[in-house]
Amino acid sequence: MGDANVDGKCKMMSACSSAKLFLFMVPLVVVSGFLFVNPTSFLTSLSTNQISPPLPSYPSLPPAAPSPSPPTSSLSTNAESIQGNYNRTIQLNPTNIASTSSNVTSTASLKLMKKRVISNLEKIEFELQKARFKIFVYKEGEPPLFQDGPCKSIYSMEGNFIYEMETNTRFRTNNPEKAHAFYLPLSVVKMVRYVYERDSHDFSPIRKTVRDYIDLVGDKYPYWNRSIGADHFILSCHDWGPEASFSHPHLGQNSIRALCNANTSERFKPRKDVSIPEINLLTGSLKGLVGGPSPSSRPILAFFAGGVHGPVRPVLLQHWENKDSDIRVHKYLPKGTSYSDMMRNSKFCICPSGYEVASPRIVEALYSGCVPVLINSGYVPPFSDVLNWASFSVIVSVEDIPNLKTILTSISPRQYLRMYRRVLKVRRHFEVNSPAKRFDVFHMILHSIWVRRLNVRIREMGQNQQR
Numbered sequence: 001m002g003d004a005n006v007d008g009k010c011k012m013m014s015a016c017s018s019a020k021l022f023l024f025m026v027p028l029v030v031v032s033g034f035l036f037v038n039p040t041s042f043l044t045s046l047s048t049n050q051i052s053p054p055l056p057s058y059p060s061l062p063p064a065a066p067s068p069s070p071p072t073s074s075l076s077t078n079a080e081s082i083q084g085n086y087n088r089t090i091q092l093n094p095t096n097i098a099s100t101s102s103n104v105t106s107t108a109s110l111k112l113m114k115k116r117v118i119s120n121l122e123k124i125e126f127e128l129q130k131a132r133f134k135i136f137v138y139k140e141g142e143p144p145l146f147q148d149g150p151c152k153s154i155y156s157m158e159g160n161f162i163y164e165m166e167t168n169t170r171f172r173t174n175n176p177e178k179a180h181a182f183y184l185p186l187s188v189v190k191m192v193r194y195v196y197e198r199d200s201h202d203f204s205p206i207r208k209t210v211r212d213y214i215d216l217v218g219d220k221y222p223y224w225n226r227s228i229g230a231d232h233f234i235l236s237c238h239d240w241g242p243e244a245s246f247s248h249p250h251l252g253q254n255s256i257r258a259l260c261n262a263n264t265s266e267r268f269k270p271r272k273d274v275s276i277p278e279i280n281l282l283t284g285s286l287k288g289l290v291g292g293p294s295p296s297s298r299p300i301l302a303f304f305a306g307g308v309h310g311p312v313r314p315v316l317l318q319h320w321e322n323k324d325s326d327i328r329v330h331k332y333l334p335k336g337t338s339y340s341d342m343m344r345n346s347k348f349c350i351c352p353s354g355y356e357v358a359s360p361r362i363v364e365a366l367y368s369g370c371v372p373v374l375i376n377s378g379y380v381p382p383f384s385d386v387l388n389w390a391s392f393s394v395i396v397s398v399e400d401i402p403n404l405k406t407i408l409t410s411i412s413p414r415q416y417l418r419m420y421r422r423v424l425k426v427r428r429h430f431e432v433n434s435p436a437k438r439f440d441v442f443h444m445i446l447h448s449i450w451v452r453r454l455n456v457r458i459r460e461m462g463q464n465q466q467r
Helices: 111-115 120-129 156-167 186-193 204-220 223-227 241-245 248-253 312-321 339-344 361-368 398-409 413-432 441-454 461-466
Strands: 028-031 036-038 043-048 075-085 084-094 097-100 133-139 182-183 230-235 256-259 301-307 327-330 346-352 371-375 395-398 454-459
Touching: 075 461, 097 361, 120 339, 120 361, 120 413, 120 441, 120 454, 133 156, 133 339, 156 230, 156 441, 182 441, 186 241, 204 223, 204 248, 204 461, 223 230, 230 241, 230 441, 241 248, 241 256, 241 312, 248 413, 256 346, 301 398, 312 327, 312 398, 327 398, 339 346, 339 361, 346 361, 361 413, 371 398, 371 413, 441 454
Parallel strands: 028 043, 075 097, 133 182, 182 230, 230 256, 301 327, 301 346, 346 371, 371 395
Antiparallel strands: 028 036, 075 084, 097 454
């Protein structure tokens, strides 16, 4: 993947008018893309095929296999994580972090809290559950490696998110004492461009840069050490984002990682990490990208065109390249053929993984009104904790590639129409806007981070021992 057109701090985007923004982090129940306020529920449940009932408590996030504890340090805190039958204890220090994915409820009742002096930390935790989500963005670090990122190309989410956090005062606080989460504004894309020596295969400069940055904020502020990084998050859309996050053991192990490359085989943990979409913005805007004809004007059953890399695409081309007029699979498009027109003329758009599991074709398909066909292994689709992907996409295993036409033709016209309509309703959750609009990709990312942050309870050790 190239680094072309990744410069600039989202200069093409207008300033954000925060007064016009709506608070997204509110209790919601979502029905087929329409949202209804549910005052009894904290979690947003987004269903595309049925009405979700009010939720009395948080449903469990997908379970993850036990991970090895990070190396012990000079810190001496107790961090306890509970996930169903999975229990682990890490000896660290000055706070106690109880992380639960099964049921996030207030540890102390309001009556108990009124009987004694409430600490600032407890106030923060209580406000977090009331959806008053505030993020502190560390100001340390100079562009281009920090406080900056690409606003174009397939890495555009890094720059666009940093820019929106800078201009969107609705969710940002300049007082870290009031913050529920802490954003580490680093860009892996810029590190690859400016720190990594091309073709050297030496990842150590990137590791050192990330490690030094964590040490810097850890030495200057108490918040990283207080939570062992559990209420901190990073966002990266580069293939090397997961690897960069493990440059510091507590960053990879404890922090929330918002990644495009959400691969469970590469230690992506759905219960604490966030899968975000890979969006290829060639110009930095969505002009001309969203839209497409009705199903009756889509003569092609399925379409794919792209380079041959990774383990999945060679299998796809072997079985389907230029072999069927209904399944249009190409390594290279015929001269004069428009890629976007092909997507808009297709009912289904095939989205196989390449070198990595993420693909911008998934969002391109949604923008075009084309039902995505996901072919990958170990991939956690974006926002899959709240989006029912099975209702608006087709998920095919690599082993079933030879049966692709049979699978797609077995979908009845009525079922396809339902999927098509759901695609049109959910695609707004993948749109990039400046300023951000309610329910767009920026708000979806923040919502997912908010949910993961709710699964972490931070307590002061002294108060915990007095109870």
